[in-house]
Structures are given as structure tokens and as C-alpha cells.
Amino acid sequence: MIYAAWLIWAVPIISVPFIPLIGMVSQRGRNWFAVLASALTAFIGFYLAASFSSGMTESSIIWLPIFKVPVQVLVDGTSVLLAAFISFLSFLIVLYSVGYMKGEKGQSRYYSLILLFVGAMLGLVMAGNLIQLYFFWEIVGICSAFLIAFWYDKPEARRAGLKAFVVTRFGDIALFIAVLIVLANLKTTNYASIFSAIGSKPFGTNTVLLVGILLLIGAMGKSAQVPLHVWLPDAMEGPTPVSALIHAATMVNAGVYLVIRMFPLFSYSSTLLVLVTIVGLTSMIFGAACAVVSEDLKRILAYSTISQLGIMFASIGVGTTLGATATYHLISQGLFKALAFLAAGSVITATGSRNVEELGGLRKSMKYTYIGFLFAMLAMSGVPPLIGFWSKDWIVSTALTSNVVAAILIALSSVLTTIYSFRALFKVFYGKSKLPNEPKESSTVMIVPIMTLVVSVTVGWLVLDYQRLVPFNITIDPLTIGMSLAAIASGIGIVYVAFSSRTAQTQSLMGRNAPLIALRKYLLEGLGFDKFYGFLYSRIVLPLAKTSSYLESGWLGVNMGLMLASVLLIIFLVALKVI
Amino acid sequence: MIDEDTIAFVVLSVLTIGAALLSLETRQVVYGAIALAFSFLGIAGLFILLDATFVALFQIIVYVGAIAVLIIFTVMVVTKEVETEAKREPFKPLAIGIATIVALAVGIVASLSNLNSKYPVGPTYAAKDIGIQLTEVYYIPLIILGLILGASVVGALTLVRTDRN
Amino acid sequence: MYISPDQFPLYLAGVLAGVALTIVLLSVTGKRSKYIAMGLSTAGFAFAITFIVLQALGYFGTVQNNPTSSSLFATDWVSYIFGVAVLLVALLVGLTAVDYFSDVIGTDVTTFYALLVFTTIGTLLLIFSANLLMMFVAWEMMSIPSYVLTGFKKKDPASNEAAVKYFVISAFSSAVLLYGISLIYLLTGNLSIYQIVRLMPNGMTVSGMTNFQPIGLLALTFFVAGFGIKLAAVPFHMWIPDAYQGAPTIVSALLSTATKGATFAPAIRVLFVMFSSSTFQPDWTLTFAVLSVLSMTLGNFAALTQKSVTRILAYSSIGQAGYILIGVAAGGQLGLTGSFFHILNYATMQSCAFLAAALIIKNVGSDNLDSFNGIGKRVAVAPMALTLSLLALGGFPPLSGFWSKFVLFLSAFQSTSNLSWLAIVAIINSFVSIAFYVRIVKHMYLDEGNSTTKLVETNGFKASLILASAIIVGTGIYPGPLIEFATEAARSFMSEISSTQLIERLAFILHSL
Numbered sequence A: 001m002i003y004a005a006w007l008i009w010a011v012p013i014i015s016v017p018f019i020p021l022i023g024m025v026s027q028r029g030r031n032w033f034a035v036l037a038s039a040l041t042a043f044i045g046f047y048l049a050a051s052f053s054s055g056m057t058e059s060s061i062i063w064l065p066i067f068k069v070p071v072q073v074l075v076d077g078t079s080v081l082l083a084a085f086i087s088f089l090s091f092l093i094v095l096y097s098v099g100y101m102k103g104e105k106g107q108s109r110y111y112s113l114i115l116l117f118v119g120a121m122l123g124l125v126m127a128g129n130l131i132q133l134y135f136f137w138e139i140v141g142i143c144s145a146f147l148i149a150f151w152y153d154k155p156e157a158r159r160a161g162l163k164a165f166v167v168t169r170f171g172d173i174a175l176f177i178a179v180l181i182v183l184a185n186l187k188t189t190n191y192a193s194i195f196s197a198i199g200s201k202p203f204g205t206n207t208v209l210l211v212g213i214l215l216l217i218g219a220m221g222k223s224a225q226v227p228l229h230v231w232l233p234d235a236m237e238g239p240t241p242v243s244a245l246i247h248a249a250t251m252v253n254a255g256v257y258l259v260i261r262m263f264p265l266f267s268y269s270s271t272l273l274v275l276v277t278i279v280g281l282t283s284m285i286f287g288a289a290c291a292v293v294s295e296d297l298k299r300i301l302a303y304s305t306i307s308q309l310g311i312m313f314a315s316i317g318v319g320t321t322l323g324a325t326a327t328y329h330l331i332s333q334g335l336f337k338a339l340a341f342l343a344a345g346s347v348i349t350a351t352g353s354r355n356v357e358e359l360g361g362l363r364k365s366m367k368y369t370y371i372g373f374l375f376a377m378l379a380m381s382g383v384p385p386l387i388g389f390w391s392k393d394w395i396v397s398t399a400l401t402s403n404v405v406a407a408i409l410i411a412l413s414s415v416l417t418t419i420y421s422f423r424a425l426f427k428v429f430y431g432k433s434k435l436p437n438e439p440k441e442s443s444t445v446m447i448v449p450i451m452t453l454v455v456s457v458t459v460g461w462l463v464l465d466y467q468r469l470v471p472f473n474i475t476i477d478p479l480t481i482g483m484s485l486a487a488i489a490s491g492i493g494i495v496y497v498a499f500s501s502r503t504a505q506t507q508s509l510m511g512r513n514a515p516l517i518a519l520r521k522y523l524l525e526g527l528g529f530d531k532f533y534g535f536l537y538s539r540i541v542l543p544l545a546k547t548s549s550y551l552e553s554g555w556l557g558v559n560m561g562l563m564l565a566s567v568l569l570i571i572f573l574v575a576l577k578v579i
Numbered sequence B: 001m002i003d004e005d006t007i008a009f010v011v012l013s014v015l016t017i018g019a020a021l022l023s024l025e026t027r028q029v030v031y032g033a034i035a036l037a038f039s040f041l042g043i044a045g046l047f048i049l050l051d052a053t054f055v056a057l058f059q060i061i062v063y064v065g066a067i068a069v070l071i072i073f074t075v076m077v078v079t080k081e082v083e084t085e086a087k088r089e090p091f092k093p094l095a096i097g098i099a100t101i102v103a104l105a106v107g108i109v110a111s112l113s114n115l116n117s118k119y120p121v122g123p124t125y126a127a128k129d130i131g132i133q134l135t136e137v138y139y140i141p142l143i144i145l146g147l148i149l150g151a152s153v154v155g156a157l158t159l160v161r162t163d164r165n
Numbered sequence C: 001m002y003i004s005p006d007q008f009p010l011y012l013a014g015v016l017a018g019v020a021l022t023i024v025l026l027s028v029t030g031k032r033s034k035y036i037a038m039g040l041s042t043a044g045f046a047f048a049i050t051f052i053v054l055q056a057l058g059y060f061g062t063v064q065n066n067p068t069s070s071s072l073f074a075t076d077w078v079s080y081i082f083g084v085a086v087l088l089v090a091l092l093v094g095l096t097a098v099d100y101f102s103d104v105i106g107t108d109v110t111t112f113y114a115l116l117v118f119t120t121i122g123t124l125l126l127i128f129s130a131n132l133l134m135m136f137v138a139w140e141m142m143s144i145p146s147y148v149l150t151g152f153k154k155k156d157p158a159s160n161e162a163a164v165k166y167f168v169i170s171a172f173s174s175a176v177l178l179y180g181i182s183l184i185y186l187l188t189g190n191l192s193i194y195q196i197v198r199l200m201p202n203g204m205t206v207s208g209m210t211n212f213q214p215i216g217l218l219a220l221t222f223f224v225a226g227f228g229i230k231l232a233a234v235p236f237h238m239w240i241p242d243a244y245q246g247a248p249t250i251v252s253a254l255l256s257t258a259t260k261g262a263t264f265a266p267a268i269r270v271l272f273v274m275f276s277s278s279t280f281q282p283d284w285t286l287t288f289a290v291l292s293v294l295s296m297t298l299g300n301f302a303a304l305t306q307k308s309v310t311r312i313l314a315y316s317s318i319g320q321a322g323y324i325l326i327g328v329a330a331g332g333q334l335g336l337t338g339s340f341f342h343i344l345n346y347a348t349m350q351s352c353a354f355l356a357a358a359l360i361i362k363n364v365g366s367d368n369l370d371s372f373n374g375i376g377k378r379v380a381v382a383p384m385a386l387t388l389s390l391l392a393l394g395g396f397p398p399l400s401g402f403w404s405k406f407v408l409f410l411s412a413f414q415s416t417s418n419l420s421w422l423a424i425v426a427i428i429n430s431f432v433s434i435a436f437y438v439r440i441v442k443h444m445y446l447d448e449g450n451s452t453t454k455l456v457e458t459n460g461f462k463a464s465l466i467l468a469s470a471i472i473v474g475t476g477i478y479p480g481p482l483i484e485f486a487t488e489a490a491r492s493f494m495s496e497i498s499s500t501q502l503i504e505r506l507a508f509i510l511h512s513l
Helices: A002-015 A018-025 A027-051 A077-100 A107-126 A130-148 A155-186 A191-197 A205-222 A231-237 A240-249 A251-261 A263-268 A270-293 A297-318 A324-351 A367-381 A387-402 A404-429 A444-466 A478-501 A503-512 A514-524 A526-550 A556-578 B004-025 B029-049 B053-078 B092-112 B127-137 B139-160 C008-029 C033-056 C077-100 C106-128 C132-150 C157-188 C193-207 C213-231 C239-246 C249-272 C285-304 C309-330 C332-364 C381-394 C400-414 C420-445 C459-477 C480-512
Strands: A057-064 A069-075
Touching (some): A002 A018, A002 A057, A002 A077, A018 A107, A057 C480, A077 A107, A077 A324, A107 A130, A130 A155, A130 A231, A130 A240, A130 C400, A205 A251, A231 A297, A240 A251, A251 A263, A251 A297, A270 A404, A270 A514, A297 A404, A367 A387, A387 A404, A387 A444, A526 C285, A556 B092, A556 C213, B029 B053, B139 C132, C077 C459, C077 C480, C106 C249, C132 C157, C132 C193, C157 C239, C239 C309, C249 C332, C285 C309, C285 C420, C309 C400, C309 C420, C332 C381, C332 C480, C400 C459
16 A cells, blocks of 8 residues: 555656657657556555555655655545545546647647656655655646746746746745754654644744744745735646646645645644634635636636635634645635636637637537536535535634634635636626637547546535545534525626626726726736836846946956955954954 | 064065066066066075075075076067056056055964064974975975976967967 | 775876876877877776775775875865766866867867866865875866866957966965965974864964964965865955856866865865864854855846856856855854765756856857757757756756755754854845746747757767766755765764864863863
């Protein structure tokens, strides 16, 4: 059983170099090899889940001689469940890629990066200590940046790739410092050892608080929480399967996973939990608000991801279920978001447009895609009995018992969620078609994953209820059901009024009312954080850079003079300490 | 306080540093080379002051006798008498200032360590002792110095050789 | 076969000197001689590497010599790992020189090899030397041939300027170093690094001085300045960008890695052995922390606005010197391990980057960033190797640079002198440095070039780049063995200091009470 925990991430990583090699011989062979590798991974994932008994097992090999840091796999319910989920979803997405990427150039690069991406994410989930987690964390980051910039002919894609790379690095720095502090204090980064050391001498309250905050910042960077969210909406420039991977299976889940995994550390201090809740709630509301006004189909989905991840953070911060609610919502979000992206990708390949204003009336011509997108939106809004209903209402129910404010805010955000979901659905699939030609339904290889996900979204909760890896004992308050149904009804009502029955009035209202226009503009710009980061660069980094290179005059005489002056400086520095 | 050693030291220092400055600053290469020879002579004088007669003789034979003369010959044979053009050197005062401060700092530190009063007169080495040291203890560096010389010749030849096909 | 460890470096130098002199003689035989020279020097370097490895494994008898003996050389783990690193770089450079200088007449290329071997002998002796006089002679042996290598493109004014600049600054460093050596001799009447450390307290009886600390500090300063110039640490870095840009790019690869690595070994010996004497109790943590912060910040920030790839790499070399100094500032076994490990990784990363850049620059005729546009589509190996080495320099897993930075930053956190701030500055710097490393990658792969014709990649370059990339990736995935070696080297230092010094230190404290 334990070797499966090694194989699950080793298989995709080892198959990476074979992709370009097979690609030299046969293009088709390469594509199906990638599918095969991910299918094998998914199989191992299911095998692992099926053979898992209980408790926590570790297996390790010494990796670094310093402090005897090992490469180790940690097999417990959460890691196995998530690994199985990630490998399953990745398999569907790779399969979908075969259809979506047909005729694109540079596919060897694409499939190698995808497999490395998935392998690194699985390695991250199975990692038994923080150093190993960080190792894979960085690989995930690099792969995502290269995949986002995959279509490098487009300047926006290059920019988006670089942006994802740089912004997530902010979080990475924090995580790196946290890892170093833990290692310096405890001489180990093994999870169990960290948890057992919490509160004792070298790892007292202040250190725990510091490490917790740094870990939280790291998770925020990866999981695109405000204010480190700016990369995610732009990351839409990548191919749609990549977006699906980033949003549903890999990248953004890493941050949530980190917080779930380190939950004993976060729960040690109530301050930390409050911080996690605040970060989550803020992102939830801002993400949803931005999604409501966005006009790009994939951007809507991206902001929705930010919002959904915010819900996960908030549910961890509420802190009554040891992160189980977040795990559940992570899987649920992964399923319906993957479905939404795959359906959106199908729309984009068929029509060539991502702007919701340009699309419309696709319900008839793209039946399967329509069903897929419909189910995704229903699940996202939390319509029973789809999986989104269970995860979200469970979160609200548990929050009600401990943090009523958070519970009410999450329930209220459902209104916004329903609005943006159904707005996208109506604009794309209802109304009149604004396209010159009738679009064609996508190929079977793309429809199969979509339909599989439709089934998963519908019956996934049964499977999650059945499995015993992480025993979710879902209890939903009847009050919650009432609240969420009311939210969904009002959301659909608003969408119907605004975009279907009284479109003209809505538009004139939006056009006239100055605060509304300003709000809309502000939200469209992604809360203005881009501007702030630009300011930071042009006002602080650039002047420093210019000063630094100005010191470099290239005149030999000046150089010698400065060196002599430096000798003086050193005499001074040495004297300062000693004489 | 002021004895003849001090006076000799000051005179020799002025000679050495002044000649070195002159060799850098003069616009005519031949004068520069001659000034260099005087600077070397000054150093030889300093060695005598330190009771290192053998080193002083060596300094005179090798540096003044061989190197400086070689430079002068080369300059006279190879180049025509050209005056280098005066260049704009705005940082010169600054450089001089910094150099002076560094020299002063070193001097102050040296005098802080009451070196001049407490340091006893060390043993004077005869030429024979130096020879023994070189061949018995430091023979490896000596061989390496030979290699350096070889490498320098190879390098110099590479740099001056003109391409002809 | 038994080789005394005291004599081991002599055998090493002797073999290489034979190779060098043979190559010099070869150069009269004509234009084809450059291929023989390449073969000979490659074989010589490979032999020397094997020789060191066999010695380290104890094949020739005693592995290490007693450093406190009167031997001129210290044959220990520091020498072994640095020696192998330097020889590896020389080998990589040697493999590429024939291709890089394809437009230079053959006999000149032959002398290039001779000079390369000469300077490598200098670096090896410098690494092994345990005596200040030996160190100085080796220092010159390393420097003099490298001036010629820097100015090897005789008709290129930039190359000439670089050579002159390097020569003047390097002469300054030699002078400063010699001054430091003479002051130490004044204090102790001895030149052996491992004996001086014992003699320092007795220096009082030799010179009859009571207050000699200022002189010792002055000597320390001069050593720091002399080594700092070759290590490219700010504020002694000014010559670096011009010299590296003007020099033939493969020579920059040699200067920025072999010279720097070879300087680091004696610097550590001088600082951690010679100056560990109880009489100073020198606390240079602050000094090196400041130098480290300056180097990192200036190197990384100045690189941001550069337009030339070689200049970016030159500034990166300055920035990396800053990281290496973290370990010196932090001290202790972990700090030294980090520094050693990072120097080893840095040698392969930076030389691989310079060599890959050399190939591209030679083909496109300019080192401007814009002329690197679209190179990714025109050649296969060079941009890939450059990308790998740049990402490794930036500290990304799973490449070698990540681990050594990791150990260095950890050592700062672990340091008893509370250097967490230094680690945080370094991590932020490491973040900033990503910007310019990735910028080169972006130009190569993402930007559209104005030509799509395929470029020729010669076998010498290919072999050298693939070898270096394999080391970078291999170390990144499994860093264990290299860290073990670095730890072993650091341990040999620490134990030497602790055993000889602890008692003396205590005695001195009691005495001063």
C-alpha cells in the first residue's frame, strides 16, 4: 500500500522526459501516452483510496544530511482523499486536452508541463514534511507560470505568465521564511513533530503566531486570496484545460491544503483563526462582486474561484470541524469548477470568443456543453441535491454554531454567487445568438470528460458520504437550507429581471448612476491592486536599480578611489566591534 | 626624538613617493621611466635603513639595473617621442583626498600600536640564510615562480604576436 | 602507491605543468595543434580530477595531512571539493574554447589552452596552500595568465580595456594582500597559517608589544579587501561588470567561478583558522553581514536595468557573492557548509550560464538582450542549459541552487548572533533576482526574434553544456552527497579550531582577568 503513495507522484514525474522523446516519433502516440500516464496515476489514486485502512502512516528516505531531512510520504485520510481526487480530475482534463489542443504547436512542451504540474501537486499533497512540501510548491508555481504563458505569441499570455510567477512568489517568500524558522527552531519540519512541539519552549506562542501568519500569507499567494489575487484573473490567458487544472485540481488548492494540513498550528491561536476567517470572507465577497460585473466568461469563473476559495478559508477559520468542511468544499468546488471550465472551453473552441456579450443562444446547437455548464452553475449556486449544496450548506451550518457573522455573510454571498452563475448561463446559452455561424458541438473526446463530471457533480456527494478516508458526518441545519434556498431564489430572480425581462432598464440604470459606474469600473480593474503593485515597482524597485547601476561608472580611477574608501569603511566596521 | 634615522626615512620616502608620482604624471614616457628608476632607488634605500642590505642590493641590481634600464631602452627603441594628451580628470582631487585619508588612517593605527618604541631590532639575515631558506623551505614557491615566469612569457608573446597568414 | 599528503599538490601541479609546457611546445607545429591541445588539456583536467578523487578516497595512503605541520600545503576536504570544482570549470571551458575561437588563428588557440592550464595550476595551488608565502605565489600564478586570457581578443577594444582594468585592480588586490601578509609576519614571525594561530598569543614575546591588536585588525582589513576584490564582493566589485563583459565570454565563465572559488578557500583558511586566535577575538559577523547585504542588494538591483546578458550575469555573480558571504557571517559548521555548498553549485550554475551565453553571443554577434529574442526556436541545447542554470541561480527547486541557498539562509536563522534579518534580506533579494533571471528566459523563449534560421551547435559546446546541466539537475534532485562533502569540509575546519583554540581561548581570558 505504501509504495502506491510513492508511485502516485513518481509516475507522472518520471513520464515527463518520455513525452518529448515519444513526440519525435509520433504525435498521436505522445498524446495518448500522456493520457495513459494520467490514467495510471488516477488508478493508483483509487487503489490507494480503496486500500487505505485508517490512521497515519509515514515512509521515508533520508534526503538532506543536515538535520536528517527525509523525503517522506504521509498517508492519512486527507492526503489520500485529495490525491485520489486530484489524480482523477487530472486524468479527465488530460483526456479533454487531446481534443482541445488538436492542431496546436508545442504540444510536447504542453504535455510534459501538465504531467510535471500534476506530479508536483500530488507530491505536495503526499509530502510528509514542510521542506518537501515547499519543494513541490515551487515546482507547481513554475509549471503554472509556463503553462499560463503557453501561447507566447500573445503578449497578454506572456504578461499573465510572468505575473502569476511574480505575484505567487510573494507568498512563496513567506512560506519559505516560515519553513526556515520552523527548521531552525525545531530541527525538523515533520508535521507530527511540529504539532507535538507547539506551545513548548523553542516553539512558543509568539513563534507559532509568526509562523502561522507567514504560512497564511504563503497560502494566500497560491490560493489567490485578496490582496495577492491579481494573478488569477489574468491567468485565463492560458489554454482552458490549464485553467481547469489550476482552478480545480492543482495550483489554488495547494494553499487551502497547506492551511488544512497545518490546522493544529492555526487552531493553537485564536488570533490566527480570526485572521484566516477575515482573509476568507474578504476574498469571498470581493471575488463574487468582481465576478458579477466581468464580461469575460473565463474571468467570471476565475473570480468565482477566488470567492469559493474564500469560503474554504472562512470555514477553516470558523474552526469547528478541523478543516473537514474545507476539504469537502475543496472537492466539491474542484468538481463543479472543472466542469464549468471544460464546458467553457468547449464554447470557446466552438465559437472562438470568450466575451459573454458576444455569445448567446448556444443552448440548441451545443446540447451537451449546455448540460455541462448548467449543472456546473447549479452546483456552484448550491441547488440541492448537487454536490455544491452539501458542501456549502454544511459550512454555513457549522458556522452558525460558532461564528454567526461569518455564517450570515457566507449565506448572503450565495446571492452574489447565484447572480454571476446564472448571468453567465443566460448570456451564453439563452437569448439570441449573436454569432455569424451556427457553432458545432465539440468532439467526443471533449464531451466524455464533461459528461463524467456531470455525473460526478450529481452523485459525488454519495461517494463522499460512502468513503471512510475522511469521515464527513454532514449535518445540515434546516434553517440553513431555508436561507440558501431563499438566496438562490432571489439571485435567480434578480438575474431574470436584469438580464432577461428588463434588460433595457437595467442597462440605462447602469449607464446613468455615477456611483454604480464607478463601482463597476473599480471591480473590473480587479480592485486596483494592479495599480498599487505597478506603483511599488516604479517608485521603489526601479530607483534602487538605477542607483545601483549608477555606482558603476566604469572609470578606473573612480573605481580605485571607491575601493580605497571601502578599505576605510571596513577598518571602521571592524573597529566598531572590537576596539 | 628626531634622529638621523628618522631624517633619512623621511627623505627616502619623499624620494620614493615623489618619483613614483612623477613617473605617473609626466607626459613624456622616457622621463617617466627614469623617474621610476629613482623610485626603485628610494626603496633600496629604505631596505638599507631596515638593515636588509642583501635585499637592498638585490633591489638595485634587479629593479634599477635591469628592469628600469630595460624599460628605458624599450621606450627609446620602440616609440617615437610622443606626448600623451592631457585628459579630463575631474575625480583626481577626490582620489588624492581619499588616498591621503587612507594613508593617515593606516599611520594612526600603526602608531596606536606603539610599534616604534617597543619593537626590538630583529635579527639581520645574511645572504646565506636567505639562500638556505629559499632552497630548503621555500623551494616549492621558487619553482612556481619559475612557472609564473614561463606563463608570463607565453602570455606576452601571445599578446604581441601579429597575425600573418 | 603511496603519496604523502604533504606532497600531493605538487604531483597535481607537476602533471598539469607538464601538460601546459607540452602545449606550449605544440604551438609551433601549426594550426591543427589546437585540437591536440584541447585533447591534452581535457585529458589533463580529467586526470587531475580522478587523481584528487582517488586521493580523497584514501587510495594513496593518508587522506589528510596534519595541517599544523610545517608543510606548505593543507591537503584536506576543503582542498578536494574546491579542487574538483575548479578543475571541472576548467574542463568545461576547455571543451568550448576551440569552437568559441573558431575565427582566431590556430596557434593562438593552442596558447590559450596553455594559459588556461597555467591559471588552473595557480588556482589549485591557491586552494591547497597553507602558507602565506605559498598563497601569494599561487595567487600570482592564478592571476597573471588570466590577464592575458581576459585580453585574448586582441582586436576587440572592449577586451583590451577589460584586461587593463582587471590587471590594475588585481595588482591592487595583490598589493593589499601582501601588505596584510607582511603585517602578520611582523606580529608572529611566521608564515604558516596553521602555526600563526598558535603563535598569536606569543606574538607579545616576539615583538615585545603589548598593544598589537590594531596591527592585527589592519592586517585583517587588508586580507578582507584583497580577497574581496577577487570574490567580487561589494564594495570591491566595480571592475566586475566591465571585465566580464569585455572578456571573451568563456573566459568570464572561468573568472567568475574558478577564480572566485579558488579565492574562497584561502580566505576561509585565513579567516577561520589564522584569525581565530584568541588574542583578537575578532567578531566579524557585522562586517561580513554588511558586505553580504551590500553585495546582494547592489548586485541584484543593478542587474534589473541592464540591457546586456553578460552584464546581467556579471551582476548576478556579485549578488551570489553576497549569498556566499552569509555563511561566513553566520559562521559555525552550518554556515561554512552552506558557503562551501553554494560555491560548488555556483561554479556549475554560473559557468553553465556563461558558456551557454557564449555560444549564443558568438552566433548572433551581440550580447544585447534583444538579440537573444527567439533563440529558443533556433537552437536546442544552449537556451535550455541557460534556462536551467538561470533558474538554478534564482534558487528554484528542483535545481541545485535551491538547496545551497536553503542551507545558507537556514544558517543565518540558526546563527547565535541573531542574523534573522540577514536571512530575510537575502530572501527578498532572491525574490528580486528572479526578475532578471526570468527576463533572459523570456527573451529567449517568449519573444519573437527577427530571424528563424537554425544555428550551429558544435559538439564541444554541447558536451560541456549537457554535462553542466546534468550536474545542476542531479544535485537538485538528490543533494545529499554534495552536502555531505561540504559538511565534511566544514567539520575539518571547526574541529581544528575547537581543539587548538578552546584551551588557549580560556587561558587568555583567565590571563586577562
